[in-house]
Amino acid sequence: MTNVEILGFVSAFLTTFSFLPQAIQVIKTRETASLSLAMYSIFTIGVASWMVYGFVQQDKAVIVANMITLLLSATILSIKIYNEFIVSKRNQYQV
Amino acid sequence: MTNVEILGFVSAFLTTFSFLPQAIQVIKTRETASLSLAMYSIFTIGVASWMVYGFVQQDKAVIVANMITLLLSATILSIKIYNEFIVSKRNQYQV
Numbered sequence: 001m002t003n004v005e006i007l008g009f010v011s012a013f014l015t016t017f018s019f020l021p022q023a024i025q026v027i028k029t030r031e032t033a034s035l036s037l038a039m040y041s042i043f044t045i046g047v048a049s050w051m052v053y054g055f056v057q058q059d060k061a062v063i064v065a066n067m068i069t070l071l072l073s074a075t076i077l078s079i080k081i082y083n084e085f086i087v088s089k090r091n092q093y094q095v
Numbered sequence: 096m097t098n099v100e101i102l103g104f105v106s107a108f109l110t111t112f113s114f115l116p117q118a119i120q121v122i123k124t125r126e127t128a129s130l131s132l133a134m135y136s137i138f139t140i141g142v143a144s145w146m147v148y149g150f151v152q153q154d155k156a157v158i159v160a161n162m163i164t165l166l167l168s169a170t171i172l173s174i175k176i177y178n179e180f181i182v183s184k185r186n187q188y189q190v
Contacts, residue, residue, distance in 0.1 A: 007147065017137065018135075034127050034129045035117070043114075053103050
């Protein structure tokens with residue numbers, strides 16, 4: 001492995017797994033008020049699009065990194081959507 | 096431009112600019128409680144590392160995409176650090 005390959009590998013590892021502490025925090029606290037719904041919607045679509053790109057290019061590193069990121073960002077997005085549309089609607093009907 | 100190049104371009108555009116609504120929300124509301132400090136610390140280092148990778152590989156697309164993402168994520172991280180360490184410390188001393 002060359003130094004440049006190591007740099008690429010470390011970069012991919014950091015940007016991919018950075019979403020792990022955010023996912024854990026959201027799962028534990030169920031708190032998503034300061035997370036942007038637009039960000040996680042656009043980001044999740046973008047990561048899925050990168051994964052398709054990886055499949056087309058048959059680039060295993062791109063596929064695996066984006067598969068992990070997709071799992072984490074889709075988890076965060078799901079809880080955000082749940083809080084935004086289901087929990088807030090439920091509270092609206094409670095008097 | 097081939098279809099695969101367009102797919103890569105669209106993916107890069109989405110994952111890069113997804114951080115714009117989050118940065119705008121944080122700047123406007125100053126609210127960062129549900130943002131993970133660990134995530135934005137690791138992510139910002141990772142994006143900086145990708146930018147260095149782009150410079151080494153002389154890949155303009157990688158440099159530009161990560162430069163924009165770095166600007167946005169560093170902005171979010173700065174406000175998170177400010178809230179976490181300066182605002183919360185200030186409140187601690189106010190009785």
